[in-house]
Amino acid sequence: MTREEVYERLNKVFREVLDDETIELHDETVADDVEGWDSFEHINIVVAVEEEFGFKIPMGKTVKMKNVGEMVDLIMESGH
């Protein structure tokens, strides 16, 4: 799967969880850039990503992820 394909699916996940069709993610996107991405939605997003890509994001990564780029790296590393 290419990085572009990951982004396409990831955008869909974010739009679905946060109910916002305008979301466009980039490597540098952080929680403050996206309306509604708070601590509670962060977990909902992580769980939705796990379901979409079929792998578990460890708790340590869930806590430490700094931006969307790191999330995409994780997805790519998982090989799904």
Add this chain to the structure above:
Amino acid sequence: MTITSLSFFLFLIGAVTVYYIAPSKFQWVRLLLLSLIFYGLAAKPVTFLYVLISTGMAWCVTNGMESGRKKKDGAKNLQTWKFIMVLTIVIDVFLWFFLKGREFITSSLWGLNQLFPSIRVIELPPVAVAMGMGYYTLQIISYTIDCYWENAKPQRNFLKLLLFCSFFPQMITGPISRYDQLSSLYEEHRIKYVNLAHGTQRILWGMFKKIVVAERCGIIVNAVWADFTLYGGIYTWIALLLYPLQLYSDFSGCCDIVIGVAELFDIKLVENFKNPFFSQTSQEFWQRWHITLGTWAKDYVLYPVLKSTRLQKLNKKLKNRFGKKAAKFITTAIGMAVLWLVLGIWHGAFRHIIGVSLWYWIILMLEDFLKPRTEKLNAKFGFKTDSFGWKFFRAVRTYLTYSLGIVFFRAKDVAQGFSFLREVGRTFTPSRWNPWILFDDSILKLGISYKDINVIVISVLALIAVAAFREKHGYARNWIDTQPVLFRRTLYVALLLAVVLLGAYGPGYSASAFIYGQF
């Protein structure tokens, strides 16, 4: 020895001298020895045993975990180490609770006794508690979990880990640092003018907040609280509204001193406050107040609870039945309840759980519930939500919300907290209505003079000005750095004189403990 006493500053001068003589890669050993000396001077030396036990357990388990990971059957090994890790955390919490939580047990029984008189109150005998136990315990737990999560690399040198847990400035009121934030502890440091200047600046600013503002506000607040039914009316409002200011200038003042002291050693500690009284909502307030405790609780309590299989299953069920929004609201409510319960227990008092935690749990859930509705209303009526007036109104509302909840932090028990609030509410009854006390000399009954009132007003204006500058342009110190030498020196001397001449060193003053030093 408290950190506002003369003996502390003499110790500090000696410590900085020893630290910078012949910089080397073993400077951290000097820092550890200085921390041990400070502990010996500021607390009962024998209680350091608790720090040693907790650090020792963390050192064993994290290094064991690391070597277990490398072995052939790493996964199986890791399971065993996970069990041992949980056990050490339980022991840490038990140790803390056994020693610090004694007041919690007594106060809980006392609170329950008021509701159900058949429950008896048992007074537990006092025990010697380790200094900064509430803070270093959280640091050790975060270090252990970070190593398990592979967010930190285990420290192989026990003494280096001991320094992380006992670095002396933060033993008083935190901040609660993460292991990766303090890696500079182990580096070589050379003396730099900028560190000494910034450190001294920060210490002076902290002293100003503590001794000029907090101590003075404390005189008024304590006088009213000593007999609030006698004072009544507007007096109770003065105490109600002044206590958050006292608590803020006391706690953040202490953090300023701590951060400034660490800066003298070229160690950057994390910030614990970010202009909390500028917050527009209570949620924002808690992101700006005692930040390191909040982020600790978020990472190690809230996230694991929200991501737990059980809560996720419940979330799915609720989503199918009531829809996405309701599911989010309910799971958020559960996560927040656990978070605030933990924060309440950490503060070690039953009244804190009933008053502050329960109050804020309700307020934050209410904010969450009302947010989309108020946004719609604002749009409908065309309120200018970007205007100064609107922002000011919201900041005042947030301050008032905090004032009401924090009453239970000041009260000696739940009943006293409610009695105080009842008095506040009775202000508007004819027998209690006394606004003229603001205009005659009645207010002097509280043990202060007009000079004190003027000092408080001018100091608060100074605090607001510095905070407003930080909101807009970042730290004032960066601006000060760009000013001519004469201006900078005048500013330092003025601040020093303000602390020396305007400090509330009256009969009630002892280089006293900080409110948050008790944890």
